[in-house]
Amino acid sequence: MDEEKAPAPLASGEGGPERRLLGGGGGGGAALTAAKKCSGPSKVDYSALMTCYHGSEGMSLLEQASDVWKKSGYGSVPHTNVQGKSFNADYPTLSKALCKAGSTAKDCQKLAWQ
Numbered sequence: 001m002d003e004e005k006a007p008a009p010l011a012s013g014e015g016g017p018e019r020r021l022l023g024g025g026g027g028g029g030a031a032l033t034a035a036k037k038c039s040g041p042s043k044v045d046y047s048a049l050m051t052c053y054h055g056s057e058g059m060s061l062l063e064q065a066s067d068v069w070k071k072s073g074y075g076s077v078p079h080t081n082v083q084g085k086s087f088n089a090d091y092p093t094l095s096k097a098l099c100k101a102g103s104t105a106k107d108c109q110k111l112a113w114q
Contacts, residue, residue, distance in 0.1 A: 032053070039046035052058045072079075078089045082097040099108035 032050075035044075035049055036046055038044070039049065052061075074086075080087050080089045080094055082094070082101050085097070087093050087097045095105075095107055098105065
C-alpha cells in the first residue's frame, strides 16, 4: 500500500489507538515517509513493513503502544527522567539535572551548580 493510502487517524473517543503515534501527522504520513527513506539503507523490507502497518498486526502493535503510553502518565514527547525524576527536556533544566546527578560532561565542569 502507498503511504498516501494510510488509514485515517482514529479519534480519541473511538476506543482504539491513534495512528498519530506513528509520526504526529495523523495517519502516520510522516512516519511512513521516513520509513520508506530508511528502509533501503537499513535493509528493511518496505513492502513487509507496509503489510504489517496496514494489517491486523500493525493495529495490535499500536494498541499495545497506546496502552503503555496511557499507563506511563506522560503527556509529552520527548519525556525525560534523570535518576527516576521527571524533568523538562529544555537544555537548562535537563543539563542541570544531569550535572547534579554526576554527569562528567564538559558542560558540567563549567556550570556553577556542579
